[in-house]
Amino acid sequence: xxxxxxxxxxxxxxxxxxxxxxxSEKLCEKGAGTYDEKSWLSKVVDAxxxxxxxxxxxxxRGLNGRDGSVIEKAFxxxxxxxxxxxxFHLGAITIYKLGSKELKDELLYELLTGPICCLLxxxxxxxxxxxxxRTKAVLxxxxxxxxxxxxxxxxxxxxxxxxxxxxxxxxAPKHKGMTFFxxxxxxxxxxxxxxxxxxxxxxxxxxxxxDAKVPARFIIGELDSGxxxxxxxxxxxxxxxxxGVTERIGRSAQSKVPPLVDLAKRNxxxxxxxxRQELAQTLSYRHLNSLNMNRAKAEFVQKGASSLMMLGxxxxxxxxxxxxxxxxxxxxxxVLLDGDSYPDSQNGNFDAAKAYxxxxxxxxxxxxxxxxxxxxxxxxxxxxxxxxxxxxxVKSNSTES
Amino acid sequence: MKQEEDTVGISAEDRQAMCEMLERLxxxxxxxxxxxxxxxxxxxxxxxxxxxxxxxxxLGILISEERGGIGGGLQEVEAFMEIAGKALFTSPYxxxxxxxxxxxxxxxxxxxxxxxxxxxxxxxSIVVPTGFEVPLxxxxxxxxxxxxxxxxxxxxxxxxxxxxxxxxxxxxQYISSADKLLLVAEHAEKLHVYVCEPGAEGLSxxxxxxxxxxxxxxxxxxxxxxxxxxxxxxxxxxxxTLDAALAASAGEQAGASKEVFARTIDYLKTRFQFxxxxxSFQALKxxxxxxxxxxxxxxxxARAAAEALATDSKQKxxxxxxxxxxxxxxxxxxxxEAIQLHGGIAYTLEHFAHLYWRRAQSCRWLYGAPNDSRERxxxxxxxLL
Numbered sequence: 001x002x003x004x005x006x007x008x009x010x011x012x013x014x015x016x017x018x019x020x021x022x023x024s025e026k027l028c029e030k031g032a033g034t035y036d037e038k039s040w041l042s043k044v045v046d047a048x049x050x051x052x053x054x055x056x057x058x059x060x061r062g063l064n065g066r067d068g069s070v071i072e073k074a075f076x077x078x079x080x081x082x083x084x085x086x087x088f089h090l091g092a093i094t095i096y097k098l099g100s101k102e103l104k105d106e107l108l109y110e111l112l113t114g115p116i117c118c119l120l121x122x123x124x125x126x127x128x129x130x131x132x133x134r135t136k137a138v139l140x141x142x143x144x145x146x147x148x149x150x151x152x153x154x155x156x157x158x159x160x161x162x163x164x165x166x167x168x169x170x171x172a173p174k175h176k177g178m179t180f181f182x183x184x185x186x187x188x189x190x191x192x193x194x195x196x197x198x199x200x201x202x203x204x205x206x207x208x209x210x211d212a213k214v215p216a217r218f219i220i221g222e223l224d225s226g227x228x229x230x231x232x233x234x235x236x237x238x239x240x241x242x243x244g245v246t247e248r249i250g251r252s253a254q255s256k257v258p259p260l261v262d263l264a265k266r267n268x269x270x271x272x273x274x275x276r277q278e279l280a281q282t283l284s285y286r287h288l289n290s291l292n293m294n295r296a297k298a299e300f301v302q303k304g305a306s307s308l309m310m311l312g313x314x315x316x317x318x319x320x321x322x323x324x325x326x327x328x329x330x331x332x333x334x335v336l337l338d339g340d341s342y343p344d345s346q347n348g349n350f351d352a353a354k355a356y357x358x359x360x361x362x363x364x365x366x367x368x369x370x371x372x373x374x375x376x377x378x379x380x381x382x383x384x385x386x387x388x389x390x391x392x393x394v395k396s397n398s399t400e401s
Numbered sequence: 402m403k404q405e406e407d408t409v410g411i412s413a414e415d416r417q418a419m420c421e422m423l424e425r426l427x428x429x430x431x432x433x434x435x436x437x438x439x440x441x442x443x444x445x446x447x448x449x450x451x452x453x454x455x456x457x458x459x460l461g462i463l464i465s466e467e468r469g470g471i472g473g474g475l476q477e478v479e480a481f482m483e484i485a486g487k488a489l490f491t492s493p494y495x496x497x498x499x500x501x502x503x504x505x506x507x508x509x510x511x512x513x514x515x516x517x518x519x520x521x522x523x524x525x526s527i528v529v530p531t532g533f534e535v536p537l538x539x540x541x542x543x544x545x546x547x548x549x550x551x552x553x554x555x556x557x558x559x560x561x562x563x564x565x566x567x568x569x570x571x572x573x574q575y576i577s578s579a580d581k582l583l584l585v586a587e588h589a590e591k592l593h594v595y596v597c598e599p600g601a602e603g604l605s606x607x608x609x610x611x612x613x614x615x616x617x618x619x620x621x622x623x624x625x626x627x628x629x630x631x632x633x634x635x636x637x638x639x640x641x642t643l644d645a646a647l648a649a650s651a652g653e654q655a656g657a658s659k660e661v662f663a664r665t666i667d668y669l670k671t672r673f674q675f676x677x678x679x680x681s682f683q684a685l686k687x688x689x690x691x692x693x694x695x696x697x698x699x700x701x702x703a704r705a706a707a708e709a710l711a712t713d714s715k716q717k718x719x720x721x722x723x724x725x726x727x728x729x730x731x732x733x734x735x736x737x738e739a740i741q742l743h744g745g746i747a748y749t750l751e752h753f754a755h756l757y758w759r760r761a762q763s764c765r766w767l768y769g770a771p772n773d774s775r776e777r778x779x780x781x782x783x784x785l786l
Binding site: 257258273281284291292374382 | 666669670677678680681682683685686687689690691693694697698700701702704705719723726727772775776778779782783785786
């Protein structure tokens, strides 16, 4: 009762505030004419609506998630930006969780009112084996000099800061000598080059770092303990992915009929008994995954955790690659064509390439299978040839050390 | 998640208690040795445990409390079958306690039917339905048991007020253990359920050799066999009956797959080669991670299908056909890979894996072929077009 009264009061407050400050037709601040991100976000942060689950001291309102969702709904209804930064701004979340008071004082407000941070994790020689990073950070006075290359970075062009995993002690074993930084992107020595993906898109960039600088006080967590700080950051990231924000809302959301059935009908293939078997089998994978996820949610409510969550990514690979392959079999030889004049072929070819985003991105399916078999099923770890030896002696593709 | 338990069957707590009771019974009494004794016995199942289950009311899950059952629904049946499947406790359960009561729902107010249901729940009679799926397979053009032309539908004729049955049934389960046979036969374009004695004059049965030792399959010939007419049924009700059997079977297969998978994982942790547990090899890890997705999917879909049927959900056709082919293919795949993952030890008759693997082969064909379920699943989706 009390809770819902509080929520109603909050809803009225937020709606009144938005009506006063946000022009939901021009999609900008009232009276401003055009959208100014920094100015608008500052207003939202000052009002306590950006990070409602955080304490007042750090721009929040100490609300629980359910109460916070009242703000989200009011903002979304008016297409206003700036809500949910306590759930989606990985940089701010990480500094909030791990940063010292001084670091929070210095950076948190700036981060919350700016674009989201990019993630400088993977490297050409540290993909599946992420702890093998070789980007070097060397202390020089009260700052670190950074050299190396990062890859698969989203939003690198826009980001003002990146979360950077570096190696600071080359004599320590692999997992012991890393340091995690919040790293200023807008400086000489940081070059961003877009990656051209097999889908034709460019969502990711390579980031080349040459003699770039980061203040020593921008270390997140402790020096040489970057791996554990990084684990905190990646846990927040996985939580975001679990909330489904990365899932594409595609053509499938518009109709109850699975798109493949519709595609088969348009291509007069619904009378082919062999194709019907393949079609039913392919469609079953998405259906089964949603049943598993329903069970996971129920277990989560009941026990606070569900191991079924870990199977979702693997199951989605089977779904996406399977659907793309079956779409190709339905379309037949016309998948040879592409472009706007052949939308079925164009979509089919795009989806076939895009499916790798799920089976490689965020760790390959093969890495995921190792994780499932070791953490979920308790199978023993494989031999690690690079464990407990100085990192400088670890074999790698790169010649530099 | 939802509280459907309030509207059908028994409460979630009672279901939980029932499962714990059954699990305890099987853990205490049904080890691998006794399981092998059961399937090698003449009847092919454990009579002693069957009687104990009757005493606990478990043979009457679908039968009302007035008739001595526990008034549950298919979710309880599915839960029961997961546990039975895990222990490879095979029995005439699906025939006598799932198919027979479902087939007879329409006659629950009539005395002969009430008596039969009472006998089933009390464990006094094993009631074996035969030939009930044939009219369905014929209607749907499916490839299942009985539609190969050798064995069409049973026919009934009225002679001086007495019904007599003619025809053949290619496969019937547990005939030598049956106390009563239920038959679905056609007369004047109508289908009725009949009951007859297994020893009735004109009825000949021959036990067939089966690949899977857990099966007891017979072929039946009816020549003017006297039978009592019970109730009229239509094809839709036969579908409901077959779906109940499929839901029970899906539960069995999900439970059995989980068990075989768990025992295989244990083996991978304890078997050493090249100086380390073989479960540390990536090749095997990747196989089992894929299998886990299948095992969990089977459990999810078996439970979802049972719930959909029990609550008469709009999705019931879709979910039961999905459950049927997913569990049939999944059980077969999991048990086949279990043998491969064990290596040579599982190529021996003493090892448990082949028993589940053969059972999986049986389950693939009992109550309909997996390809037919895939076809039905797609047909159901096409209705949305």
